[in-house]
Amino acid sequence: xxxxxxxGITMIAYLLAAAFYLGLFVFKIERxxxxxxxLALGGAGVQTAAIGLRWYESYQMGVGHxxxxxxxxxxxxxxxxxxxxxxxxxxxxxxxxxGAFVMPCVAVAMAYASFSDRIDARINPLIPALQSxxxxxxxxxxxxxxxxxxxxxxxxxxxxxxxxxxxxxxxxHQGLVGTLPALKVIDDxxxxxxxxxxxxxxxxIITGAIWANEAWGTYWSWDPKETWxxxxxxxxxxxxxxxxxxxxxxxxxxxxAILGFLAVFFTYFGVxxxxxxxxxxxxx
Amino acid sequence: MTTDKKNxxxxxxxxxxxxLFLLFLLAATSIIGTLVPQNSxxxxxxxxxxxxxxxxxxxxxxxxxxxSWWFLGLLALFTLNLIVCSANRIPQVIRxxxxxxxxxSPEQLAKFPLFKEIRYPEAREAALGRITTLLKxxxxxxxxxxxxxxxxxxxxxxxxxxxxxxxxxxxxxIILAGALIGSSAVARKVLHDPQFAYKGSxxxxxxxxTNRIVAAKGGEPIDLGFHLRCEAFAIEYYTNGMPKTYxxxxxxxxxxxxxxxxxxxxxxxxxxxxxxxxxxxxxxxQNYHVSLKKKGTNxxxxxxxxVAKQVEWPEGGVSYGIVNRENQGxxxxxxxxxxxxxxxxxxxxxxxxxxxxxxxxxxxTYLLKLRQRYATGLQATxxxxxxxxxxxxxxxLVGLYIAFFLSHRKLYVFVKxxxxxxxxxxxxxxxxxxxxxxxxxxxxxxxxxx
Numbered sequence: 001x002x003x004x005x006x007x008g009i010t011m012i013a014y015l016l017a018a019a020f021y022l023g024l025f026v027f028k029i030e031r032x033x034x035x036x037x038x039l040a041l042g043g044a045g046v047q048t049a050a051i052g053l054r055w056y057e058s059y060q061m062g063v064g065h066x067x068x069x070x071x072x073x074x075x076x077x078x079x080x081x082x083x084x085x086x087x088x089x090x091x092x093x094x095x096x097x098x099g100a101f102v103m104p105c106v107a108v109a110m111a112y113a114s115f116s117d118r119i120d121a122r123i124n125p126l127i128p129a130l131q132s133x134x135x136x137x138x139x140x141x142x143x144x145x146x147x148x149x150x151x152x153x154x155x156x157x158x159x160x161x162x163x164x165x166x167x168x169x170x171x172x173h174q175g176l177v178g179t180l181p182a183l184k185v186i187d188d189x190x191x192x193x194x195x196x197x198x199x200x201x202x203x204x205i206i207t208g209a210i211w212a213n214e215a216w217g218t219y220w221s222w223d224p225k226e227t228w229x230x231x232x233x234x235x236x237x238x239x240x241x242x243x244x245x246x247x248x249x250x251x252x253x254x255x256x257a258i259l260g261f262l263a264v265f266f267t268y269f270g271v272x273x274x275x276x277x278x279x280x281x282x283x284x
Numbered sequence: 285m286t287t288d289k290k291n292x293x294x295x296x297x298x299x300x301x302x303x304l305f306l307l308f309l310l311a312a313t314s315i316i317g318t319l320v321p322q323n324s325x326x327x328x329x330x331x332x333x334x335x336x337x338x339x340x341x342x343x344x345x346x347x348x349x350x351x352s353w354w355f356l357g358l359l360a361l362f363t364l365n366l367i368v369c370s371a372n373r374i375p376q377v378i379r380x381x382x383x384x385x386x387x388x389s390p391e392q393l394a395k396f397p398l399f400k401e402i403r404y405p406e407a408r409e410a411a412l413g414r415i416t417t418l419l420k421x422x423x424x425x426x427x428x429x430x431x432x433x434x435x436x437x438x439x440x441x442x443x444x445x446x447x448x449x450x451x452x453x454x455x456x457x458i459i460l461a462g463a464l465i466g467s468s469a470v471a472r473k474v475l476h477d478p479q480f481a482y483k484g485s486x487x488x489x490x491x492x493x494t495n496r497i498v499a500a501k502g503g504e505p506i507d508l509g510f511h512l513r514c515e516a517f518a519i520e521y522y523t524n525g526m527p528k529t530y531x532x533x534x535x536x537x538x539x540x541x542x543x544x545x546x547x548x549x550x551x552x553x554x555x556x557x558x559x560x561x562x563x564x565x566x567x568x569x570q571n572y573h574v575s576l577k578k579k580g581t582n583x584x585x586x587x588x589x590x591v592a593k594q595v596e597w598p599e600g601g602v603s604y605g606i607v608n609r610e611n612q613g614x615x616x617x618x619x620x621x622x623x624x625x626x627x628x629x630x631x632x633x634x635x636x637x638x639x640x641x642x643x644x645x646x647x648x649t650y651l652l653k654l655r656q657r658y659a660t661g662l663q664a665t666x667x668x669x670x671x672x673x674x675x676x677x678x679x680x681l682v683g684l685y686i687a688f689f690l691s692h693r694k695l696y697v698f699v700k701x702x703x704x705x706x707x708x709x710x711x712x713x714x715x716x717x718x719x720x721x722x723x724x725x726x727x728x729x730x731x732x733x734x
Contacts, residue, residue: 063522125522128530128550128563195688202684206677215551217562217665218483219673220463222350224318234311238304245300275318 003057004121006050007076011110013043014079018107021099028179033096037087040103044083051080054123063125068139071272072121075113077139078268079106081147089151093189097179101154118273134211142204142229146264148197149236153261155190156254159183163251187250190257191243198236205229224275228267235260297368306362313358317349351469363460370453377446385438386429390698396711397718398725404708404732408701411708414732415697422728424695434700434707441693446715448686455683458676466669468501482506482666487567488514489659493537497664508559508664511537515545517566517658518638519615530563532660548662558666565661568614572654576600579649588657594622601625601647606654607632616656623652691716695725708732 020036023029054067067073086102089095113119158180165177180186208226213219220226239256242248248256296302320341321328329338329347345352393399404411415437419426424439464470471480484497484506493513496505515533522528529549536544536556546554553562570590577584578600589595594605608620616637624630627646635641635654643650691714698709710729714721 125524125526125528128527132551199681199684199688203681206681209677210674213670214553215562216564217553217560217663219670222317222322227314227318227350231311231314234307234314238307238311241300241304241307246304271318 001053003050003054006046006053007110007114010043010047010050010079011107011114013039013046014083014103014107014110017043017099018103021097021103025097025100025179026176033099036099036103037090037096040083040087040099040106044080044087047076047080047083051076058123061123063123065126065130066136066139067123068135069126069130070120070124072113072119074139074143074268075109075119077143078146078150079109079113081143082106082109082150085144085147086151089189089193093185095181095185095189097181098151098155098158098189101158102151105150105154129215132211132215134207134214138204138207138211141200141207145197145200145204146268148193148200149232149257149261149264152190152193152197152257153264155186155193156257156261159186159190159250159254160258162186163254183250187253190253194236194239194257194260198233198240201229201233201236205233224271225267228263228271232260232263232267235263294368297365298372300369303362303365303369306358306365310358310362313349313355316346320346320349322350323348359460363457366453366456370450374447374450377450381443381446384427385440385694385696386427386431386436388436388438388696390431390434390436390700390709393696393698393709393711396696396713398710398712398722400710400725400729402708402710402729402732403705404699405705408699408706411699411701411706415699415708418728418732419695419697422731426695426697431698434698437695437697437699439695441695442690443692445686445690446692448683448688448690451683452680452687453683455676455680458679459673462669462672462674462676464669465672466667468499472502478504478506479509480666481668483663484665485564485661485663486512487565487659487661488512489569490514490516490573490657493535497662509557510543511540512561512662513537514660517660519566525612530566532563532662534561534660534662548660558668560665560667562663562665563660564663567659567661568616569657569659570614571657572606572616572619573657575653575655576602576604577651579651581648589654600650602645602650604652610634619654621652621654623650689717691721693721693724695728 017036017039020032020039024033024036051067054073055064058064058067068077082102083106086099086106090098114121162177162180162183166183181189205226208229209219212221212226235256239248239253239260242256243253320333324347326338326342326347329341333341341347344354349355394401404414406414412435416426419437419439424441426437426439428435428437430436466481468478468482471482472478478499482497483500485500486494486497488494491514493511495508495511497508498504499506513535515535517532518529519527520529520531532548534546534548534554535542536546536554544554544556548554548561548563550563553560555561571588572590573586574589574595575584575586576597583600585597585599587595589606591606591609594603596603602623602625604621604623606619607622609616610618618634618636620632620634621641622630622632623643623645625645625647631643631645633641633643635652638653638655640651640653643652693714694712696709696711698711700707700709710725712721712725
């Protein structure tokens, strides 16, 4: 058994989890949701083992390093973070149907990592620029933030869907969105998730800045990756201030959560594939 | 708000709307510099975007937009907004904290977000004693006063956490201040002291030393105040050919005296007297260090040779030269050597760069090593503001934690004696994490009976 087989199992588990969560959303049968949750939980367990094994395998190859160094590994780690964050949220707030808006994103990330031609799944040795203890701190903090923002984006989508359905049909227990939590609950969860993500994004930018100063002699050079991360930070800072001081709620925050996630997506993905810069390790 | 009476400019800068607008503007304009490559030569923009667009870009400093007058202006406005906004609100927070909870009338308690009314079987004195110990045991430092029909207790926790958001705002100001102090542009144009803060680089051939670097912006030389000598530069490769390590062995010299030696690698810079040297590039030369020994004797030589040139070593009785080589880019990986001691056919063989070859000849055994000569490219930075920036970053994380996860909680207890026993009114509010406080509030009341 090697790590790539375990990642394969993980991907299947996540795809099925996404399908079952969507099933819960559509058919409103509790047991389907329970299976979805168990699949996600099992997938996360297998994936934890797979990440550990890949780490070990890199040492076997004599190029030992944490599996956080290229696009494949970062996508896998993103899927893992998002699933863990989502499951924690589900257990804490007892809102299982939320999985229908999060797990598809996770499943797509895993499937893309496995099947895309642009992505190299091999374990490669570390180039000198990445040989640093800041690697783990920087990647982990960023990706906890990304995971939270992905969930917040899903929640925003859920809010808009529920709201538009409610506007059309006042009898909300009948429709497709009947099982979704109350708008107020979704709104509150979105906000909490953004707050959590903002904290980690800040930590991610800061660890990145310190590392850049160690490696390149400048903590901020307006490289596209850095710039997009600060754009994302500005957007969420704006969202938080609009809520705290201007009392923005509901619809507007939901849209900002989605917009914020698009910025995260571009910071993570778009910069690597569309723009060039110092921070191009993730592009293969 | 008091600002309405003050002048309109001040109230503009005290408004959060302006902050939201500036955050949006900063986010939106920052995108430009990620789409238009920054700091390329003027010809690049003309070729890529056409004459007209390039001129327009030049007008707006787009090729260096993050240092342009308008972007820095936006940042300055944002900073001003941040200062005025915070300064305007801090007195309000202080007022909230100073507010005497005991002025609340017992009738108002029912309107608090958390409220519970219970009967307590004991008489007044016992009830007061119980409340006092209960609050104390739970860390609430209560003030108390007689209010009409009974006695009111008031306590609060975490009032200081209301300043968390201003800690974050302050940390941003500290980071910006650190950035200004460490800016080479400020050092040059404002302080007129380019030595104060700079970024530059130097290409230093092996065996040579320098006390000057070239400024990254402007290209003028900057005096280091000491000499740096490059002893050797080496690249190590993984078995698959990827570079593993770039390493410069350097010595710091003051007045010709060696003060410190160090290995500079990527992610492992050297700091000496506030100047930090980073491994940033290298330049291979097309000549080679030779070290040649004759085994069993003391005879050895070290010299520098080029390709296709025969070299004599009379002491060892041999002549040799490089007849061919295999390069990867400009970096030599293998060399073909011609080696003769004038006895029999000469030896011709391939040897890797920086690897010792053992040559058996009729006249004896020779040890030959060739190493390509390099210059190391070092970046040198003097940034006296960096610790302020780091301090600001740390403060920001602490501030974010306080602002988001700690709350200001208020607790009121009113003890109202009745014919039999007492009536106890509990009320509370928290400015954040209300669910968490609700649990604590219920626990406190449940503890009453124990």
